[in-house]
Amino acid sequence: MLHAARRTGLVFFPAFDWAISPSHPEREERLLYTQDQVLEEGLLDIDGIVEYRVRPAVFKDIQRVHFCVPDEAAVTTESHLISAGGCLVAADAVLKGEVESAFALVRPPGHHAMRVVHGNRGFCNINNEAVVIEYIRDRYGIGKVAVVDTDCHHGDGSQDIYWHDPNTLFISIHQDGRTLYPGSGFPGEAGGPNAQGRTVNIPLPPQTGEEGFLYVIDRLVMPLLEEFEPEMVINSAGQDNHFNDPITNMNFSARGYAALNARLKPDIAVLEGGYAVENALPYVNVGIIMAMAGMDTSCVKEPNYDSDYRSQPPEITRYIEEMVGRLRDLFLEGRLKKAPCGAGRFMERSRDIYYDTDAIHERQHETIRCCQECPGALSIASTSNRGQHVLGVHIPVTACRVCQKTGSAWFEEGRRGAYTHVYLQDRVRGVYERT
Amino acid sequence: MILGLDVGGTQTDTVLIDDGRVVAAAKTPTTEDLLATLRAALERILVGVDTARLKRMAFSTTMATNAIVEDRLDDAGMIVSAGPGMDPGWFSVGPSYHVVDGCLDHQGFEVKGLSRADVMDAASRILGDNITVLGVVSKFSVRNPSHELQAADWVGHSFSHVAMGHRVSGALNFPRRIHTTYLNAALYGIHKRFSDALVQILKEKGLTGPRYLLKPDGGTIDLAKSIQWPAQTAQSGPAASVMGALALDGCKGTTLVLDVGGTTTDMSVVLDGTPLLTPLGIRLGPFQTLIRSLMTHSLGLGGDSEVLGQRDGTLKIGPVRKGRPAGMGGPAPTPTDAMITLGLLKTGDGSAARAAMEKAGKAAGWDAVGTAERVLQRMAQIIAASAGAFVHDINARPVYTIHEVLEDRRIEPTSVLLMGGPAAQIAGYVGKAFGLPCRFPRHHGVANAIGAAVARVTSEITLQADTERGSVIIPEADVENGIDAGFNMEQAIALGRELLCRQAAGIGADEKAPEISITEKQVFTMIRGYARTGRNIRLKMGITPGLIPEWKRSC
Numbered sequence: 001m002l003h004a005a006r007r008t009g010l011v012f013f014p015a016f017d018w019a020i021s022p023s024h025p026e027r028e029e030r031l032l033y034t035q036d037q038v039l040e041e042g043l044l045d046i047d048g049i050v051e052y053r054v055r056p057a058v059f060k061d062i063q064r065v066h067f068c069v070p071d072e073a074a075v076t077t078e079s080h081l082i083s084a085g086g087c088l089v090a091a092d093a094v095l096k097g098e099v100e101s102a103f104a105l106v107r108p109p110g111h112h113a114m115r116v117v118h119g120n121r122g123f124c125n126i127n128n129e130a131v132v133i134e135y136i137r138d139r140y141g142i143g144k145v146a147v148v149d150t151d152c153h154h155g156d157g158s159q160d161i162y163w164h165d166p167n168t169l170f171i172s173i174h175q176d177g178r179t180l181y182p183g184s185g186f187p188g189e190a191g192g193p194n195a196q197g198r199t200v201n202i203p204l205p206p207q208t209g210e211e212g213f214l215y216v217i218d219r220l221v222m223p224l225l226e227e228f229e230p231e232m233v234i235n236s237a238g239q240d241n242h243f244n245d246p247i248t249n250m251n252f253s254a255r256g257y258a259a260l261n262a263r264l265k266p267d268i269a270v271l272e273g274g275y276a277v278e279n280a281l282p283y284v285n286v287g288i289i290m291a292m293a294g295m296d297t298s299c300v301k302e303p304n305y306d307s308d309y310r311s312q313p314p315e316i317t318r319y320i321e322e323m324v325g326r327l328r329d330l331f332l333e334g335r336l337k338k339a340p341c342g343a344g345r346f347m348e349r350s351r352d353i354y355y356d357t358d359a360i361h362e363r364q365h366e367t368i369r370c371c372q373e374c375p376g377a378l379s380i381a382s383t384s385n386r387g388q389h390v391l392g393v394h395i396p397v398t399a400c401r402v403c404q405k406t407g408s409a410w411f412e413e414g415r416r417g418a419y420t421h422v423y424l425q426d427r428v429r430g431v432y433e434r435t
Numbered sequence: 436m437i438l439g440l441d442v443g444g445t446q447t448d449t450v451l452i453d454d455g456r457v458v459a460a461a462k463t464p465t466t467e468d469l470l471a472t473l474r475a476a477l478e479r480i481l482v483g484v485d486t487a488r489l490k491r492m493a494f495s496t497t498m499a500t501n502a503i504v505e506d507r508l509d510d511a512g513m514i515v516s517a518g519p520g521m522d523p524g525w526f527s528v529g530p531s532y533h534v535v536d537g538c539l540d541h542q543g544f545e546v547k548g549l550s551r552a553d554v555m556d557a558a559s560r561i562l563g564d565n566i567t568v569l570g571v572v573s574k575f576s577v578r579n580p581s582h583e584l585q586a587a588d589w590v591g592h593s594f595s596h597v598a599m600g601h602r603v604s605g606a607l608n609f610p611r612r613i614h615t616t617y618l619n620a621a622l623y624g625i626h627k628r629f630s631d632a633l634v635q636i637l638k639e640k641g642l643t644g645p646r647y648l649l650k651p652d653g654g655t656i657d658l659a660k661s662i663q664w665p666a667q668t669a670q671s672g673p674a675a676s677v678m679g680a681l682a683l684d685g686c687k688g689t690t691l692v693l694d695v696g697g698t699t700t701d702m703s704v705v706l707d708g709t710p711l712l713t714p715l716g717i718r719l720g721p722f723q724t725l726i727r728s729l730m731t732h733s734l735g736l737g738g739d740s741e742v743l744g745q746r747d748g749t750l751k752i753g754p755v756r757k758g759r760p761a762g763m764g765g766p767a768p769t770p771t772d773a774m775i776t777l778g779l780l781k782t783g784d785g786s787a788a789r790a791a792m793e794k795a796g797k798a799a800g801w802d803a804v805g806t807a808e809r810v811l812q813r814m815a816q817i818i819a820a821s822a823g824a825f826v827h828d829i830n831a832r833p834v835y836t837i838h839e840v841l842e843d844r845r846i847e848p849t850s851v852l853l854m855g856g857p858a859a860q861i862a863g864y865v866g867k868a869f870g871l872p873c874r875f876p877r878h879h880g881v882a883n884a885i886g887a888a889v890a891r892v893t894s895e896i897t898l899q900a901d902t903e904r905g906s907v908i909i910p911e912a913d914v915e916n917g918i919d920a921g922f923n924m925e926q927a928i929a930l931g932r933e934l935l936c937r938q939a940a941g942i943g944a945d946e947k948a949p950e951i952s953i954t955e956k957q958v959f960t961m962i963r964g965y966a967r968t969g970r971n972i973r974l975k976m977g978i979t980p981g982l983i984p985e986w987k988r989s990c
Contacts, residue, residue: 001723002525002610016957017836029959029971035835036541040575041520042610045723053833054840078837282541286520299522303538303546 004048005294009093009102011086012038013054018079018108020357025247025275026108026123034105037282038289049293050099054106057085057131063432064134065127065161067116067392067423069384071434075117080126083108087128087270088135094232094267095140101267101292103237104128105285109272111149111236112182114160116382116392119358122153122182128270129234130161133168136232137397138430143167146230148221148264149174150213150257151238151272152248154185158236159199164192164368165375165396169200169228171221173213175241175250176203181356187327192368193341194376200224200331205319206249209312210256212320213241217263219324223332235266239274239284243309244302247275253309254280258287258297266292279304341370344402361385367410373400377407379414390421397427404428436484437985438492438642439888440476441649441675441881445697447472448884449480455986459484460881469498470632477640486641491985494658495649495887498629499622499669503720509568511598511620512561514586515613516549517574526610528617528722531564533557535586542901543578543908549585558590568623570616572600574609577910578899596623601910603664604725605897605975606715615716615724618666626665630658647892647943651717651728653678653710653980654893657943666726669719672883673701673731674980677710678890679882680852682982684874691822691848693865694882695855697739698756700818702732702825704846709952710980711829711846727895729980732825736817738857742768742810744795750813762788768795770814771857773807779860811861815868822848822869854879889986892944895977898931903961903969912938920969924958927972939978950979 014035019027038044044051059072061084068075083106090102111129112122119125129147136142147162149155149172162168177183191199202216225233239245241252261269269288274281279302287300302309330336341347346367353362365381375396383389391414395407407426414422415435424433437452442465451459463476473494502508512531517523518538535557537549561569569591573582580601591597598620600612637646647655649671661668676694680686686705694701704711710729717728735754743751752770759765762775762783768791774780775788789803796806830845851873853862858875866873878885900907902922908915912934918926932951939949955975961968 001721002521012833012835014835015837016959017838022960023962023967027962029961032959032971033541036607037520039607040541040609042608042723043521045608045610051833053831056840078841082837082840278542283519290521296522299519301519303519303540305519 002046004046006101006292007048007050007099008289008293009050009052009090009099010044010289011052011054011090011102011104011106013082013086013106015079015082015107018077020120020123030107030275030277031105031281033278034281034285037286041286043286043289046293049289050093052089052093054082054086054089056081057088060432061088061131061135062126063425064138064427065115065130066113067380067390067425069116069118069382069388069390070421075119075125079108084110084126084128084131087132087268090268091132091136095136101265101269103269103289103292105271107271109238111151111155111158111238111272112153113157114353115394116362116364116380116390118360118362118384118386118388119355121157121355121357123273123357124157127157127161129158129236132234132268132270134397134427142231144228144230145232145234146171146225146228147234147236148266149236149238149272150241150260151236152240152245152250153181153238153273154201155236156182156184159185159189163199164195164378166195166198167375167398169198169224169230171200171202171224173202173204173216173221175248176205179206180248187330190330190336193339193347193370194368196338197331197336200327202327204250205316207251207312207316208320209251209310210253210259212312212316213252213256214259214263215320216324217260220327222263227332232268233264233266235261235264235269236272237269237288238272239281242274242276242280242284244276244280244304245274251310251312253305254283254287254300254302255297257284258291258300261288261291343370343372345370369403369406371400371403374398374403377403377410379410388420389418390423391417391419392423392425395426395428399428436488436490437888438480438489439884439886440473440493441495441672441883441887442469442472442497443672443883447476448881449476450881450884450888451480451484452885452888452986457878457885460878460884462881469496469501470629470636473633474636477636481640489642490644491647492637492642492644493647493649493655493887493890495671495675495883496668497672499626499665500719502622502625503618503669503722507625508621509624510564510566511568511570511617512564512566513570513572513613513617514554514557515572516582517609518546520574526613528614529621531561531566533560537573537582539573539575539579539582541575541578543575543904545579545581549582551589554586554589558593562593567595568620569594569596570598570600570620572613572616576601576612577605577607577897578908580910580913580915596620598623602913604716605910606725608715608725611716611723611725614722615666615726618719618722618724619664622665623662626668627662630662633658645943649675649887649890650893651726652712652893653729653890654978655890655943656892660942666719666724669726670717670728671887673703673733674729675883675886676701676854677703677705677729677731678886678980678982680854680876680886681705681708681710682885682889682986683876683878683882684852686852688849689846690850690852692852692854693818693822695853695857695861696737697856698735698737700734700736702734702822703729704826704829704848706846708981714832727977730829732821734818734821736814738771739765739769742770742795744798744806746798748799750795750810752810752814752817760788761791768792770810773810774857774860776803776807777811811864812868815861815864818865819868850874852876854882856880889982891946891949891978891981891983892939892942893978893980894935894939894942894944895975896931896935896938898927898972898974900927900972901969909934922970922972924956924972927974928953931974931976935976935978944978946984950981951976952979
């Protein structure tokens, strides 16, 4: 019998009875062939690979993270709750010490879901990683967490939720936003006033291959993690950087994903995108599971690897090396220009957000209290073309007294305002209210 | 009249059933010589019986199990083709294991043709090792058996027997397919010699009716047909016990069946008369297999387990068995001694049993009767705790659809059925420990032989239709047919039923309309880009383990 060098948990939830729509990439059989490959390889018979049964998340798990408009029931389906709940099962398995790491191979994905949720963006409604982070902060007292998002699309939802949180390091490696949805994720996006440098975006050019990704991991991601010293590392394990993926332009491979995982050694990996359901996902997922279990992955490759994989052109290598050099200067050598942020001041920003799947236009106006003691009280006024005009007040889990008071005052004031709904997300007291 | 025989670790049980009722039962000591044991057991039960009236006979033997556990397998050569994934060298089994070039993908499409040169070379090396049985296995052969068939076609004529992976099971699991195929090849000669000798004995005794062997899934297979699938007859003992429970009790509701033996207690769950099956297959010695099996759990605690009294007033019982109970001349106190001490069992040497109980309770300051009482309470508690964990594990099995998560169907036993020697003596204790009604059937001492006698033939098929590839495949039946784009689930079920019944008839089934259960039924629309390119239908169906119509429950 084979033994895993590292005990690894697997939460597999293919949701064989759920699709966004009949011909949508996020449909029933997305993980069918992955299941076939995982079963045929006999991975679940390996001593040290433990499969867990999913459980649905509850609304409270969602409320720690999101302002759902008008409420949780309206923007989630059972599949979203089960997918998020599957990630919680993975987190429990790791934090109870049953396994060293765990992979939540669940759908639907979540990393495009922002703090305010009016509907579906980029196939996502609920941010699974954020649901995990806030759960383990409450349940296990975890503080510093790093999210490394290796999906081909910028993890704009996760970035939004942790934009102001200095205790969460968010790193996204993705195809350059000038060439792909959602069009964001540039190095200048480096975190809010209280968390400058805690968001790191690494946009890679189309055609980046195995060597480019692994170079970024070795030269940039690993040093950033070493410096930040997180208690937990979560990998948003999208699989659409693959050379067979139909909706992206990258050149990554199953063995590349396995190598990336073996270096990153995430505590929890969560599946995100990846829509080459027949000729990439089965092999990538087998590679990731084996890498997490500390097994030799040298025999894992796509059937068409030898004929279709192309290593990246030399000009791409030069471009990436040059960019990594600049990012090292900014984020590791301390050359990031920080915006002035005097304690007690309020900083504001406005932006437009588009929900591609549900065709919703949202306009946000955000106010953050600059604070040296805590991540700062945050309020978001949000208006959608569906007639919603809401105010959400977020009091972070480590909020100082002043920020707690500020948040409470905003909420009280909001209640008297002309909003359709006003939300309080008081992470200190664990109070989640909606008018 | 029907004859049933079950070879147990210490006793071989036989029963005769006439007109749906047990008319004779006997126990014979099991010796190391299996054939001699079978002969002796038959001679004992057949005294004064008109053998011409015996219409059917079924055996649950330990032949295959013992050959595996005692490592008495024949040398078998293996030719394996894999493609990407785990290194096929990791699953090496037997003295002559060869990986050859060739690859199929998960849909069954050929990625790389099977290398004829590699296969020929492997075969000649296997023959050079003086090996005459062969197993051929390809990764994903259950989606497309062509590589296995091709290899068998190229080199099979040089071997006395060729076992092929796609015929052992339709389930996906390449390592298990390799090991199951290997076992079927390596048991072929041993099983054939056993079967020939058994037939000879039966002929001598004038027994000419249909002969069956019991399988671990609680079903039977015709003795002659079992030569192709010898590994399927291994580890049938626990199944014999469950089928016996079903025959004697009916098992309505959710019944936890406990078979308390000398060394172990075997557990299983029966849902309204249908026993639970394992999702993949049974473990045989060091081998994980794809052999369908009832879901059973074995606890190292029985009537002859050693009892150790601790100073803190706790009792440790099992898993060690030192020998026979003290009251029967054994070296250590056992639960059986407790039963003797309490007068529940009128056998053995009462004073030796009491002395053993006194010894076990001495550290805690209990007398013999007080100790005996606590031993049986403790035994029941240990069994209840282990059964709780067994049921918990069954309920913790992953599910893959929203429907199943929300339905959250859990198994909660509503009663306990006790089988085995001490069933009557400990029923009260067990019922109390579980907090459930606890009963034991008549004839529970020879239930295994009854179970073997009245179990129906079972079989299983796995169907996958892929309208894009234009084929439907049922690997266990060696069937691959062309289909058109309109092939649907209804047609799949009809075809599956037909082939399942044909396959079951081929291994000895004579029932007109056996009970069939569909254990997996999925249909997916396959889409490339935004266009529908086909339909993928998956179906798994089997004949439910159950009783032959000739059996009428006699209460």
